[in-house]
Amino acid sequence: xxxxxxxxxxxxxxxxxxxxxxxxxxxxxxxxxxxxxxxxxxxxxxxxxx
Amino acid sequence: xxxxxxxxxxxxxxxxxxxxxxxxxxxxxxxxxxxxxxxxxxxxxxxxxxxxxxxxxxxxxxxxxxxxxxxxxxxxxxxxxxxxxxxxxxxxxxxxxxxxxxxxxxxxxxxxxxxxxxxxxxxxxxxxxxxxxxxxxxxxxxxxxxxxxxxxxxxxxxxxxxxxxxxxxxxxxxxxxxxxxxxxxxxxxxxxxxxxxxxxxxxxxxxxxxxxxxxxxxxxxxxxxxxxxxxxxxxxxxxxxxxxxxxx
Numbered sequence: 001x002x003x004x005x006x007x008x009x010x011x012x013x014x015x016x017x018x019x020x021x022x023x024x025x026x027x028x029x030x031x032x033x034x035x036x037x038x039x040x041x042x043x044x045x046x047x048x049x050x
Numbered sequence: 051x052x053x054x055x056x057x058x059x060x061x062x063x064x065x066x067x068x069x070x071x072x073x074x075x076x077x078x079x080x081x082x083x084x085x086x087x088x089x090x091x092x093x094x095x096x097x098x099x100x101x102x103x104x105x106x107x108x109x110x111x112x113x114x115x116x117x118x119x120x121x122x123x124x125x126x127x128x129x130x131x132x133x134x135x136x137x138x139x140x141x142x143x144x145x146x147x148x149x150x151x152x153x154x155x156x157x158x159x160x161x162x163x164x165x166x167x168x169x170x171x172x173x174x175x176x177x178x179x180x181x182x183x184x185x186x187x188x189x190x191x192x193x194x195x196x197x198x199x200x201x202x203x204x205x206x207x208x209x210x211x212x213x214x215x216x217x218x219x220x221x222x223x224x225x226x227x228x229x230x231x232x233x234x235x236x237x238x239x240x241x242x243x244x245x246x247x248x249x250x251x252x253x254x255x256x257x258x259x260x261x262x263x264x265x266x267x268x269x270x271x272x273x274x275x276x277x278x279x280x281x282x283x284x285x286x287x288x289x290x291x292x293x294x295x296x297x298x
Contacts, residue, residue: 004063005095011063026062033061033091 001032056081064088086173087215163241164249164258166217167267171234171254173214177225178232178271180209192222198237198294200224205235205291206284217241226284230276233284239264239294248278257285262294 003009015022056074059066064085075082192211193200202208210225222237243265247258256269268285270276
């Protein structure tokens with residue numbers, strides 16, 4: 001997340017840097033944001049407006 | 051293409067855009083809201099890094115002190131992995147600091163309620179441009195989720211109604227048409243306000259009103275024809291119309 005949000009790396013670049021598949025990077029980013037949502041007290045917006 | 055797949059894309063890269071995603075978002079309010087919220091989360095991450103470094107370093111020290119001694123020793127003596135980019139090691143450290151910083155930031159710097167209300171307005175600019183009455187079934191759905199009842203005849207014509215995520219809860223976000231123009235109402239059942247508060251901020255003028263242990267936020271755009279008296283009149287109507295006793 002840091003590499004993407006702050007570094008501006010694409011998911012492909014992150015995958016290359018971390019020796020992962022792009023799909024693995026996408027999954028990890030999705031999960032990481034999910035955890036950050038919990039930490040920040042933000043719920044998933046599915047089903048609702050913001 | 052289903053919402054789950056779209057939200058996986060958005061959650062992984064909220065800034066990304068492609069034809070399939072944009073076409074889906076045009077027809078799906080849920081995923082549109084999810085992207086908006088996820089982008090806002092990324093903004094929080096960036097802002098968290100603007101915190102003074104010292105609190106983050108202190109928090110990191112607390113984490114380190116709580117680590118079992120044997121584990122710390124093992125880490126201290128572990129050989130450095132070959133081929134691991136130093137930049138990534140730095141990024142991992144920053145990630146830890148960000149996580150801790152977010153906790154620190156989210157607990158220490160909750161924005162004032164009026165500011166939070168005004169910030170929420172920026173997320174839904176189209177809400178001010180609605181004119182058609184909201185179907186009763188849709189309004190009921192929004193209100194029921196928050197355990198709120200509204201006497202529509204008293205409140206006025208409701209032209210916009212959504213259940214919005216606001217400071218950790220879903221709250222009814224309504225727009226009521228008045229003779230002077232639209233007035234936005236956030237029904238904040240779980241926000242305590244001890245007295246009436248008037249605010250003017252970022253192009254909005256508004257009121258926070260205590261009601262039944264919760265609060266109402268009522269606001270209008272400053273450029274509208276709604277003056278303080280008209281806003282107060284609209285607020286009083288909503289105040290009489292709202293009931294927090296409905297089961298959620």
